[in-house]
Amino acid sequence: MTATGPTSMAAHRDPVRPGKTSPITIIVDGMPVRGLDGQTVAGVLLGAGRLAWRTTRNGRPRGVFCGIGVCHDCLVAVNGLSDVRACQRRAADGDSISTEAQP
Template identity: 50%
Template sequence: MNVTVDGVPVSAQPGQTVAAVVPSVVFCGIGVCFDCLVEVNGVQDVRACQRVLVDGDSVRTRS
């Protein structure tokens, strides 16, 4: 699969979460701390450690 992170093309495997391609934003990794919020396809405040990537996703780590 191909996704973008802050406009940069990144390869991802099916089933991987956003956290797998932007590990720098992850803290607890289990959906508890809410410190891994990113924007996915224009939707803000998505938990990177919980959102499974789909082909073509656009992830933004800063607004």
């Protein structure tokens, strides 16, 4: 069986380099961060070594907890839209991400 449609991993493959995914760059708090097409925003952040990007009211770090869109610990702003779950949002080349921890 062959998967088709936008959720297919085949859709994320680099047509120039078969078997490879395309690199993307997103802007996180004003800094460029590299990832791969098909990764979530949380995946790109984790890949860049960002384990937490929010804090609780009592200062405890938060990033990805459930990874399935339930806990809302991973909220970021994407292209000006606030309260986006980073674990559920596919990163797109050029996306601008603002975290609570931005300077």
